[in-house]
Amino acid sequence: MCGIVGYIGYREVYPILIKGLKRLEYRGYDSAGVALLSDELTIYKKAGKVADLEKIVDAGKTGATIGIGHTRWATHGEPNDRNAHPHKSQSGKLAIIHNGIIENYASIKAELQKRGYTFHSDTDTEVLVNLIEEVQKTEHTSLDNAVRIALNEVVGAYAIVILNLDNPNQLVAARKGSPLVIGIGENEFFIASDATPIIEYTKHVVYLDDQEVVVLNRDGQYYFRDLGNIEKSHEIQKLEFSLETIEKGGFEHFMLKEIYEQPKAIEDSLRGRMNAAQGWIKLGGMDEYINRIENADRFIITACGTSWHSGLIGEYLIEDLARVPVEVEYASEFRYRNPILKEGDVVIAISQSGETADTLAAIEIAKERQALIYGVCNVIGSSIPRASHTGSYTHAGPEIGVASTKAFSTQVSMLTLMALQLAQVKGTMPTSKIRELLVELENIPAKIEETLALDPVIKEIASKYKDATNFLYLGRGYNFPVALEGALKLKEISYIHAEGYPAAEMKHGPIALIDENMPVVFLATNMSAYEKIVSNVQEVRARKGKIIAVVNKGDTHIRQLADHIIEVPETAEILSPLITIVPLQLLAYHIAIMRGCNVDQPRNLAKSVTVE
Numbered sequence: 031m032c033g034i035v036g037y038i039g040y041r042e043v044y045p046i047l048i049k050g051l052k053r054l055e056y057r058g059y060d061s062a063g064v065a066l067l068s069d070e071l072t073i074y075k076k077a078g079k080v081a082d083l084e085k086i087v088d089a090g091k092t093g094a095t096i097g098i099g100h101t102r103w104a105t106h107g108e109p110n111d112r113n114a115h116p117h118k119s120q121s122g123k124l125a126i127i128h129n130g131i132i133e134n135y136a137s138i139k140a141e142l143q144k145r146g147y148t149f150h151s152d153t154d155t156e157v158l159v160n161l162i163e164e165v166q167k168t169e170h171t172s173l174d175n176a177v178r179i180a181l182n183e184v185v186g187a188y189a190i191v192i193l194n195l196d197n198p199n200q201l202v203a204a205r206k207g208s209p210l211v212i213g214i215g216e217n218e219f220f221i222a223s224d225a226t227p228i229i230e231y232t233k234h235v236v237y238l239d240d241q242e243v244v245v246l247n248r249d250g251q252y253y254f255r256d257l258g259n260i261e262k263s264h265e266i267q268k269l270e271f272s273l274e275t276i277e278k279g280g281f282e283h284f285m286l287k288e289i290y291e292q293p294k295a296i297e298d299s300l301r302g303r304m305n306a307a308q309g310w311i312k313l314g315g316m317d318e319y320i321n322r323i324e325n326a327d328r329f330i331i332t333a334c335g336t337s338w339h340s341g342l343i344g345e346y347l348i349e350d351l352a353r354v355p356v357e358v359e360y361a362s363e364f365r366y367r368n369p370i371l372k373e374g375d376v377v378i379a380i381s382q383s384g385e386t387a388d389t390l391a392a393i394e395i396a397k398e399r400q401a402l403i404y405g406v407c408n409v410i411g412s413s414i415p416r417a418s419h420t421g422s423y424t425h426a427g428p429e430i431g432v433a434s435t436k437a438f439s440t441q442v443s444m445l446t447l448m449a450l451q452l453a454q455v456k457g458t459m460p461t462s463k464i465r466e467l468l469v470e471l472e473n474i475p476a477k478i479e480e481t482l483a484l485d486p487v488i489k490e491i492a493s494k495y496k497d498a499t500n501f502l503y504l505g506r507g508y509n510f511p512v513a514l515e516g517a518l519k520l521k522e523i524s525y526i527h528a529e530g531y532p533a534a535e536m537k538h539g540p541i542a543l544i545d546e547n548m549p550v551v552f553l554a555t556n557m558s559a560y561e562k563i564v565s566n567v568q569e570v571r572a573r574k575g576k577i578i579a580v581v582n583k584g585d586t587h588i589r590q591l592a593d594h595i596i597e598v599p600e601t602a603e604i605l606s607p608l609i610t611i612v613p614l615q616l617l618a619y620h621i622a623i624m625r626g627c628n629v630d631q632p633r634n635l636a637k638s639v640t641v642e
């Protein structure tokens with residue numbers, strides 16, 4: 031969603047802001063803007079891409095060394111020039127950028143209007159900057175104090191950064207429910223909604239906490255206060271990723287790069303956490319709370335989108351291997367349906383970004399009701415791990431493509447480790463079986479490499495179906511969630527309507543859709559349900575549907591029934607999603623490219639959904 035970047039120091043700020051905004055493009059946006067502060071406060075903003083913004087900037091006016099930049103994903107008001115950020119206050123002295131939503135903006139706006147304020151946009155952000163200005167005027171106080179007082183009146187979520195014409199040596203920022211990272215250099219500070227615009231300049235960062243205000247001074251001094259005016263301190267942390275990980279590295283798109291990074295991402299997610307030869311699994315996050323986890327009455331997995339799909343695989347894994355009941359809930363439903371929770375419950379919250387508003391809200395509810403929260407997240411230092419009691423990072427590295435790929439497979443590898451460790455401590459599986467699965471888990475990266483080598487075959491299939499208007503994805507057991515994820519990948523980047531179903535559900539409705547124009551993707555690698563899948567394939571064939579089947583190498587039955595087969599290496603059934611998802615990601619990618627779609631930034635989508 032919206033992206034924030036800011037800088038104060040000795041360098042020319044404009045190139046830093048523009049580069050930073052480009053690095054944040056992956057989050058999804060529909061307008062962009064910058065504010066530059068020298069002896070005047072100049073704002074440039076434009077609907078469209080950062081490249082459109084660059085065209086309107088007066089090259090002669092970019093000498094400032096303090097400034098802020100924003101990419102906006104519209105919530106209040108259309109995505110046009112007027113509503114783009116930054117927004118100035120009435121006096122023209124303050125400029126603000128804002129991520130999030132001010133829920134009570136209408137009543138604040140009405141009050142400010144009574145006091146003579148006029149508004150030039152439809153945004154809640156313009157209301158906030160004027161509220162801050164009004165507090166500054168009435169309380170005769172500093173900007174950071176005014177920000178603190180104003181934020182105490184505000185209901186909602188925000189990450190804000192403010193420039194003040196009266197003090198060109200200071201940036202003031204604050205957050206609640208929307209992330210802000212501060213990069214700490216030598217006599218310079220960077221601020222951004224994630225670390226991607228910062229990594230090029232410094233690896234030293236501080237993550238702002240909720241309900242905190244930070245003041246960054248040009249002389250290198252900085253301090254934090256909470257909204258109650260209590261001083262806070264933070265340890266400086268070191269960023270673990272490198273600049274290369276957020277660049278395309280020779281690939282045409284981030285999505286393709288990230289698909290190909292999966293073998294390494296899975297290795298990274300497993301490193302130091304298991305040893306197949308010795309037969310141990312050791313997740314630090316589990317160890318810390320092992321009593322509560324081992325004795326949990328049930329697990330509730332909550333997440334959104336792709337992370338919810340990996341949660342479904344987690345359900346199969348934990349129930350199958352550790353014999354504990356699991357429920358999987360969309361975070362957006364869970365948070366509003368008054369769920370029954372108790373101390374014996376463990377809630378696993380899964381999220382790539384660690385910032386998804388619905389998942390965060392679900393965590394808060396579960397915490398209030400005494401459940402233990404286990405976060406499975408990719409972005410280090412993000413809000414969900416911070417809100418969780420314990421958890422594990424997936425270590426997939428930055429995922430820039432809006433369509434989640436390596437985040438999904440590393441979530442699945444983490445859930446596999448969790449289920450195996452749980453099975454080990456609960457004694458629900460023989461040690462020899464656990465060891466066998468660990469050996470196979472170690473083989474997965476090499477088997478994904480083999481699967482990636484099928485790319486030309488998949489591209490050829492994509493060329494035949496690129497003009498389809500509908501797709502069905504069918505799978506059973508562990509491959510049912512993969513069918514859902516394959517369908518999601520296709521619809522989000524190619525805009526083709528696609529549905530995933532458990533294969534046996536087909537005859538309860540979707541079978542009516544099948545004719546000679548309907549491509550049906552079967553996940554037909556399951557050993558235990560193979561015969562049943564063969565019957566489902568026959569049912570589609572009888573109705574002239576076009577069959578694309580993902581099968582194990584050497585398959586003989588389905589080969590005779592399908593129009594196309596994709597032969598992937600065989601693995602243990604419980605690990606099969608880690609392999610079968612790969613051809614579906616590639617199929618979606620190639621179809622989207624052939625249809626001329628922007629795969630890395632699909633229309634209407636945001637990388638991290640920080641509003642409900």
Ligand code: AGP
Pocket residue numbers: 334335336337380381382383384385386389432433434435522635636637638639
């Ligand atoms: C994935 O391809 C999607 N873009 C989306 O469904 C995503 O998985 C969902 O918004 C959840 O995000 P999170 O993992 O960052 O919480």
